[in-house]
Amino acid sequence: MSARPATVEVEWGDDGLRFAADDGEPRFWPRDGLNVTREGDQARLSHPLEPDARLVLAEADWIALGGSVAVEKRGRARETRLVIGLAAAGLSVTAFVFWGVPVFAGPLARATPIQMEKDMGRSFDAQMGAMFRRCEGEAGQGVLDELGTRLAVQSDTPFDVRVRAVEAPFVNAFALPGGSILVTDDLIREAETPDELAAVVAHEVAHIEKRHVMQAVWRSLGVGLLLDAVVGGGTGAGQQAVLLAGQATDLRYGRDAELEADQRGQALLVAAGLSSQGMAPFFERMHAEGEDKRLATAAEFVSTHPDSGRRAQRARDAAKPGASALSPSEWAAVRATCGAGSKDPVTRLKDRLRRRGDDASVHQGDQMRQD
Secondary structure: OOOOOOOOOEEEOOOEEEEEOOOOOEEEEEOOOOEEEEEOOEEEEEEOOEEEEEEEEEHHHHHHOOOHHHHHHHHHHHHHHHHHHHHHHHHHHHHHHHHHHHHHHHHHHHHOOHHHHHHHHHHHHHHHHHHOOEOOOHHHHHHHHHHHHHHHHOOOOOOOOEEEEEOOOOOOEEEOOOOEEEEEHHHHHHOOOHHHHHHHHHHHHHHHHOOHHHHHHHHHHHHHHHHHHHHOOOOOHHHHHHHHHHOHHHOOOOHHHHHHHHHHHHHHHHHOOEOOOOHHHHHHHHHHHHHOOOOOOOOHHHHOOOOHHHHHHHHHHHOOOOEOOOOHHHHHHHHHHOOOOOOOHHHHHHHHHHHHHHHHHHHHHHHHHHO
């Protein structure tokens, strides 16, 4: 009953344990409810009647008292309960992450406060800015941003949609929480017409309007909860999952969300008076290139999206004519923004390395002047 051990004489009977405590008071622990565990060469006994007390005997003494069967039975029972409990907990957490979180991701995303998503978006945007350099050519950047605004006006979103071109070694476009859309220079290069590029931007605007981005973030948060449950709470695993969720290129949408974004994106184009005929040919071409294993870089915009062939056919069936998204001069400005006119991957890579080298030289010179 205290940190100070006391020596006692123990009598083991058919009905339980009898012993006298150090205060001389007799004690009786009935067999029913007696808990016995092994630790090394000791048998440690306790009972619900005195939950804070422990009776420690050498295992040999306990066996001599005739208690070996009880030790084996209690020990195995406790281990079995522990295994069953851990298995049940693991299954519960796994079911929550892989079934519960996806099911509730939509309602959670819609219930996420607008300001919270904006704040999260600023954090994600800073991460993307560190990873992907903003393309030069402000004229083209302005045209892209204006295209995003024209489409966002037709949507029902509380966010200010902002579009910018970035340098990245893959064909992709992705939306961030809070309204930012990043379009890679390789995607601009692969787009053969302004309508194809506008279809991609409209698709991403639809993701923002439908809060699909936050759904993906909530799913990533679910993975963080699973990591915390596996390695122990307070490890920061959940925080790491949030940071990984900020890597927007890794966010994945469900099949229904992609189809919804396709349909809504085409509707936004039509509402803005623009042609929606650019979506199908772009998807078809990227789908074909993504399946070509000889390509040095995969078409990420399609490879991360399911059923590209069927999506392209549905987009073709729903396509409607309209005005071109950009004038010839605007299209030329966008194409020149990141030097996207060159289709030679070696040339593009050299240009990227040269620009990054120039940035590093400028930074080093500034540091030397500061020193």
